Amino acid sequence: xxxxxDVAAEAGLSVATVSRVLNGHPSVSEDxxxxxxxxxEALGYRPNAVARSLRTDQTRTLGLVISDVMNPYFTExxxxxxxxxxxxxxxxxxxxxxxxxxxxxxxxxxLLDRRIDGLLVSPTDDGSPGMLxxxxxxxxxxxxxxxxxGVDVPVVRSDGRSAVRDLVAHLHGLGHRRLAIIxxxxxxxxxxxxxxxxxxxxxxxxxxxxxxxxGQGDFQAESGRRVTEGFLELDEPPQVVFAADNLMALGAxxxxxxxxxxxxxxxxxxxFDDIPWFVHTDPPVTAIAQPVRELGRAAVRALxxxxxxxxxxxxxxxxxxxxxxxxxxxxxxxxxxxxxxxRPPSPVRRSTx
Amino acid sequence: xxxxxDVAAEAGLSVATVSRVLNGHPSVSEDxxxxxxxxxEALGYRPNAVARSLRTDQTRTLGLVISDVMNPYFTExxxxxxxxxxxxxxxxxxxxxxxxxxxxxxxxxxLLDRRIDGLLVSPTDDGSPGMLxxxxxxxxxxxxxxxxxGVDVPVVRSDGRSAVRDLVAHLHGLGHRRLAIIxxxxxxxxxxxxxxxxxxxxxxxxxxxxxxxxGQGDFQAESGRRVTEGFLELDEPPQVVFAADNLMALGAxxxxxxxxxxxxxxxxxxxFDDIPWFVHTDPPVTAIAQPVRELGRAAVRALxxxxxxxxxxxxxxxxxxxxxxxxxxxxxxxxxxxxxxxRPPSPVRRSTx
DNA sequence: CTGAAAGCGCTTACAG
DNA sequence: CTGAAAGCGCTTACAG
Numbered sequence: 001x002x003x004x005x006d007v008a009a010e011a012g013l014s015v016a017t018v019s020r021v022l023n024g025h026p027s028v029s030e031d032x033x034x035x036x037x038x039x040x041e042a043l044g045y046r047p048n049a050v051a052r053s054l055r056t057d058q059t060r061t062l063g064l065v066i067s068d069v070m071n072p073y074f075t076e077x078x079x080x081x082x083x084x085x086x087x088x089x090x091x092x093x094x095x096x097x098x099x100x101x102x103x104x105x106x107x108x109x110x111l112l113d114r115r116i117d118g119l120l121v122s123p124t125d126d127g128s129p130g131m132l133x134x135x136x137x138x139x140x141x142x143x144x145x146x147x148x149x150g151v152d153v154p155v156v157r158s159d160g161r162s163a164v165r166d167l168v169a170h171l172h173g174l175g176h177r178r179l180a181i182i183x184x185x186x187x188x189x190x191x192x193x194x195x196x197x198x199x200x201x202x203x204x205x206x207x208x209x210x211x212x213x214x215g216q217g218d219f220q221a222e223s224g225r226r227v228t229e230g231f232l233e234l235d236e237p238p239q240v241v242f243a244a245d246n247l248m249a250l251g252a253x254x255x256x257x258x259x260x261x262x263x264x265x266x267x268x269x270x271x272f273d274d275i276p277w278f279v280h281t282d283p284p285v286t287a288i289a290q291p292v293r294e295l296g297r298a299a300v301r302a303l304x305x306x307x308x309x310x311x312x313x314x315x316x317x318x319x320x321x322x323x324x325x326x327x328x329x330x331x332x333x334x335x336x337x338x339x340x341x342x343r344p345p346s347p348v349r350r351s352t353x
Numbered sequence: 354x355x356x357x358x359d360v361a362a363e364a365g366l367s368v369a370t371v372s373r374v375l376n377g378h379p380s381v382s383e384d385x386x387x388x389x390x391x392x393x394e395a396l397g398y399r400p401n402a403v404a405r406s407l408r409t410d411q412t413r414t415l416g417l418v419i420s421d422v423m424n425p426y427f428t429e430x431x432x433x434x435x436x437x438x439x440x441x442x443x444x445x446x447x448x449x450x451x452x453x454x455x456x457x458x459x460x461x462x463x464l465l466d467r468r469i470d471g472l473l474v475s476p477t478d479d480g481s482p483g484m485l486x487x488x489x490x491x492x493x494x495x496x497x498x499x500x501x502x503g504v505d506v507p508v509v510r511s512d513g514r515s516a517v518r519d520l521v522a523h524l525h526g527l528g529h530r531r532l533a534i535i536x537x538x539x540x541x542x543x544x545x546x547x548x549x550x551x552x553x554x555x556x557x558x559x560x561x562x563x564x565x566x567x568g569q570g571d572f573q574a575e576s577g578r579r580v581t582e583g584f585l586e587l588d589e590p591p592q593v594v595f596a597a598d599n600l601m602a603l604g605a606x607x608x609x610x611x612x613x614x615x616x617x618x619x620x621x622x623x624x625f626d627d628i629p630w631f632v633h634t635d636p637p638v639t640a641i642a643q644p645v646r647e648l649g650r651a652a653v654r655a656l657x658x659x660x661x662x663x664x665x666x667x668x669x670x671x672x673x674x675x676x677x678x679x680x681x682x683x684x685x686x687x688x689x690x691x692x693x694x695x696r697p698p699s700p701v702r703r704s705t706x
Numbered sequence: 707c708t709g710a711a712a713g714c715g716c717t718t719a720c721a722g
Numbered sequence: 723c724t725g726a727a728a729g730c731g732c733t734t735a736c737a738g
Contacts, residue, residue, distance in 0.1 A: 001490075003715060014725045019717055027723055044486075049466040050412070051715035053403045054730050075428055082449060091463055093446050096435060110444055113402040133397075137354075221629070253633045276574070280606045282635035356731060367709045372733055380707055404731035407714050708738085714731105722724085 002043040010039035022047060053115065062303060063111035064120045065095040065104055067146070068219065071247055073273045073292060074122070077144065080296025081120060088304050090117070097124050099185070099218055105130025112139060118303045122146045125187035140306035144299040146189045154306070154314045156299040158290040160272065161197045166321040167270055167288060168201035171240055174328045176268060180213035180238035182227045182248045191219075194244045194272055213238050217248045224251025232259055232267075240268040240327065246275050249285060268327040272319075284324035291317045355396040363392035375400060406468065415656060416464035417473045418448040418457055420499070421572065424600055426626045426645060427475070430497065433649025434473060441657050443470070450477050452538070452571055458483025465492060471656045475499045478540035493659035497652040499542045507659070507667045509652040511643040513625065514550045519674040520623055520641060521554035524593055527681045529621060533566035533591035535580045535601045544572075547597045547625055566591050570601045577604025585612055585620075593621040593680065599628050602638060621680040625672075637677035644670045 008015045021036040095107025118140040147155040184191030199209045215227030243249035249271035274289035298315040305312035361368045374389040448460025471493040500508040537544030552562040568580030596602035602624035627642035651668040658665035
């Protein structure tokens with residue numbers, strides 16, 4: 001593979017001059033510029049990014065460590081992050097933690113070893129050793145979706161509290177009184193927050209959230225299945241199951257189906273995080289939709305701000321309820337409707353004609 | 354950040370010796386090893402992978418350029434690739450082409466600039482300039498899922514022909530005679546092959562595949578919607594729509610629903626590529642499942658073989674039909690059943706309890 | 707077993 | 723505007 005020396009030789013100039021034209025340095029003669037360009041073309045030369053990074057101490061690369069790529073929410077987040085990063089001239093390397101702190105640390109370490117310019121993380125828990133070390137290491141960092149209390153890093157996330165209130169209003173209006181939640185890991189901000197938002201919203205209606213109705217999940221399908229089975233075996237099973245993410249909702253559907261029960265007739269189901277498939281499930285699933293694209297964009301901007309020496313601030317965007325039929329009532333037809341919810345219950349994003 | 358010199362100073366040894374213990378070189382005294390280890394520990398030293406790569410001319414990194422990350426098939430492929438790569442001591446950088454040749458070339462170029470050790474590609478088409486150049490460039494390369502005819506690179510993919518025959522047998526047995534397909538891009542091997550397999554299978558039953566029943570899609574949901582609308586407006590609409598991937602099946606469901614029609618009563622639907630959600634759609638969707646995990650693993654192994662100087666061979670794995678209810682018949686209950694298909698029509702993978 | 711030195715492919719003050 | 727030279731942080735023959 002041709003190197004900068006070959007180009008210099010071909011152009012009859014020094015490597016310094018070649019480097020200057022390659023980097024758009026102003027003080028280069030028009031003639032030199034032409035000869036270098038021709039030589040580059042002739043040799044099919046491409047600068048070695050590794051050498052350049054070593055010299056300049058920047059890789060123009062962002063690391064993104066997410067809890068689970070297979071979760072459509074994170075897939076979309078990753079996509080949005082890459083798009084915005086590319087627009088700003090950065091590449092991104094994704095590390096999939098699979099909800100495992102050890103794997104997360106593995107990726108963080110690898111990324112740091114590669115000297116990425118900044119790190120975007122949706123932490124698996126409240127602070128694995130590697131994560132904490134990274135935060136201290138001084139590499140610019142931003143949390144997305146989940147964050148670690150006590151670590152001084154900007155957070156880009158969405159606030160689901162008002163959407164959860166809307167959901168509970170919807171459920172209460174349908175006559176449901178025994179509501180259960182499949183939570184995410186307790187060591188996770190989103191795991192705790194969603195339970196707390198749900199509890200608070202229930203409280204406003206004088207409804208309790210007994211421990212038996214809080215199932216400990218881990219944001220993966222299998223846990224949704226397991227927890228739902230537990231709920232169904234209760235002497236007084238809940239009338240509604242609210243899954244704190246879409247994968248656990250998938251698991252819940254599996255469990256309900258395995259029992260030969262029907263949604264919403266036998267039990268209602270709602271989920272945090274909306275996905276296109278929820279329009280076509282049986283029945284269509286009522287869900288809380290986050291503004292994923294915007295979150296990804298905002299996270300990248302905050303991170304790049306930090307990298308380039310600007311402040312880089314936290315962002316919180318609201319989530320919103322999307323009413324469908326899984327809680328007992330056909331979605332209202334027409335532009336408005338729904339129960340006590342001041343937004344049209346129309347499906348989200350590209351999921352519906 | 355501490356460098357190797359700092360470690361050497363701390364340990365009272367030369368950087369050469371430090372490097373040797375870091376790389377597990379045999380001829381190092383036990384004493385030196387201990388002192389270096391202690392110094393590394395004390396300083397929290399981590400080798401700079403950029404410098405190491407420049408020197409050794411290897412990055413221990415694989416590039417994976419896939420056509421569309423948002424497609425669950427590719428998401429799972431990516432995950433499997435990363436797992437196997439990690440097991441073999443490699444990292445992977447994913448580039449999402451979004452079915453756009455220009456974006457694909459952008460990623461290929463970026464990856465090559467970073468001097469990745471090998472490239473795994475599912476090409477968007479039959480050869481964009483960047484892709485062809487990469488194949489010529491000499492970087493070890495392997496195609497996954499899709500490939501480019503005429504380019505001499507190992508191919509790891511799955512053969513859907515027998516599964517498509519099973520599908521047509523199933524459809525024919527249900528009395529369907531007018532079968533249509535939403536194809537992938539014609540510039541794509543999987544785009545062409547699936548149509549050809551379908552046509553051949555229909556031929557065995559004396560059924561034609563008229564041009565009007567071949568809709569040109571691009572593997573994305575929107576095209577599935579558009580093509581299906583076209584089918585539904587035909588004077589004689591098809592009785593079955595076979596979507597060549599899961600996203601176009603999603604689009605087809607959207608279009609059918611928008612028309613107020615029902616699956617399978619008004620029109621049957623089948624899809625290539627199975628996903629967990631197909632178990633819970635209304636109705637559950639009959640699909641052809643590829644052994645994705647195995648494909649990812651095999652692709653990485655073939656690539657690493659090439660990188661490390663071993664042959665590295667092509668692999669073709671069979672796909673299989675998973676019968677559900679979207680074509681007109683309830684899935685048979687019990688361990689066996691189905692029509693003329695010698696495999697149990699049980700749902701796939703982790704999607705069912 | 708250990709160290710001094712060269713060199714990987716670039717960029718960038720420093721002179722001219 | 724241009725070039726010679728130093729140096730980014732490592733690894734690895736080459737001597738000893």
